Amino acid sequence: MSGPIIEVEGLAKEYRRPVRVEGPLGGLRSLLSPRHVTKRAVDGVSFALAEGELVGYLGPNGAGKSTTIKMLTGILRPTAGLVRVAGLVPWRERERHARNIGVVFGQRTQLWWDLPLRDSLELIGRLYGVERARHRATTARFTELLGLGPFLDTPVRQLSLGQRMRGDLAAAMLPEPRILFLDEPTIGLDVVAKERIRDFIATRNRRDGTTIVLTTHDLDDVERLCRRIVLIDDGRVLYDGDVARLKERYAPHRRLVVQLADGAGWHGVRVPGVARDDEADDAPGQVTLRFDPAGTRVADVITAVLARHEVTDLSLVEPGLEGVVHRIYAARGAA
């Protein structure tokens, strides 16, 4: 067992941004006597990733996600702390590091706007020193997997967002990097396009053993792809671990939604630890109950409900990650 492929320790990044001087000739005055403000975007982040992991790196807007990714990819130099990716310090050995990694920035593209997708993919092979025959084989494989065939000869500027993103993913993976950084790869995509991209990401991780760091606001991405997440806010790590354990910790409750028969009234259940959920948005004739499965058995709750009520439907609702994350941010905001 070798050490972690990504090591981040006490990582911090401060931005010094010029402040524009207001008033007449503001631009010129800003240029001649610039004033600055300092913002600590990342403030002591630490984590380690083993090779082959697929980790969700989450946080609200401005939490420091992109800044961390930029430090991991060698685009930014940390103000303090240590980053080591596959044995290299990214910013110090940028060109060597670049051969280890693939990057997808969902908000911009690495493809060449005016040319057919095919040309961009071909240049990627040359830029990364990939042997020709190998590059041809990989391109053929990804073209098939991502369904790029129908638009390989279309100029990138004419592609739909979903097509472009598939092209970007192919470009990032063509040099067969050990580590893939995905910064919001499903942003703005429809359900079908998202699913296709998630499939591809999951397969690269499972079959090729590619280590993947995924930042996203789409928690469906995370539930579908990641076993582990690192949650940050305000430049610090709030949670690092299992998705399942996070839910247990922050949203221990299950919900039982009861649909009463027409005209039937609600008489309550007398099981300890079970309460009607005040937050639920119940339709007429519907009742939502809340309980902690650690202390109360689901079967007991159902039995108790059925004993006293005429019921047409019952459903047990697991907590979604969405609600969990929302709760964490809200709690932090209140603290």
Add this chain to the structure above:
Amino acid sequence: MTSPRGLAPPRLTLRQRAVAHAGTAGLHARAQLAYRADFVFRVLWLLLQVYLLALVWRAVYPESGTAPAHGGQQVTLATQLAYVTYASVQNWLLTPAGLAPTPIPQRVREGSIAVDLSRPVAFTTQMLAAQGGIVLAAAPFAVLALPFAVVAGGARAPASAGAASAYALSLVPAVLNALLLAVVVSMVSFWTLEAVGVFMIHRVVAHFFAGALIPLWFMPSWLADLAQLLPFQTTTYTPIALYLGHIHGTGPVLTALAVQCGWTAALWLIMRLVWARALHRVVVQGG
């Protein structure tokens, strides 16, 4: 995988980097051809410039048909018209059409610079290759425009076989210097996004001091001396003056070529220096 697990890959070999840069240049050349219609108008602009310059020189030239230049040499009207034609075409080829000298400012503004920085080749050479591709795409149009420019202006055979080979040799540093100057100047955009004014000043200064409008031999001597000190003349004036035999004799020809190459080395160093500062700005300040 490109390397065995656990072992960090080396930098790309020189050969691999050459392939990468050739690929980058080719791609940018092809991207330029997406705007073929634009080239037609740019060629018309070039022909108009040659025609108007030739018109003026014909009008102001002494009736004797020769005029004294620096150092007592006489320049005939035919030579002057040929100079105006060749210098305009060459400068047109080496000066990209857009407001900014290279795509760098746009990449900085859009943040695509992050993509460039995550490539296994250096940013500066990537940009030089891209710029080379852009110039390459314009070359066929310059060749096509040349006969028309000759009709609008004038032409002359190279002064001698030696002059022809000196011209061919001097084209190499001329092109390199033009690319380096464009990359260096456009890196201003790392410091200010509002660099359009800087680029306009650069355009006028470069055009004038390259000798694209007036050959250095007809400038007031103090201005010619100043032009000699700047790198711009190496892109246009030097090669054309060599071709026409205005710079002749082994000593002066070798000196002219050496000055060109000296500027190539100096501009390379300047580019590296400016880039080091710009990179510091990007990676340290997150600009």
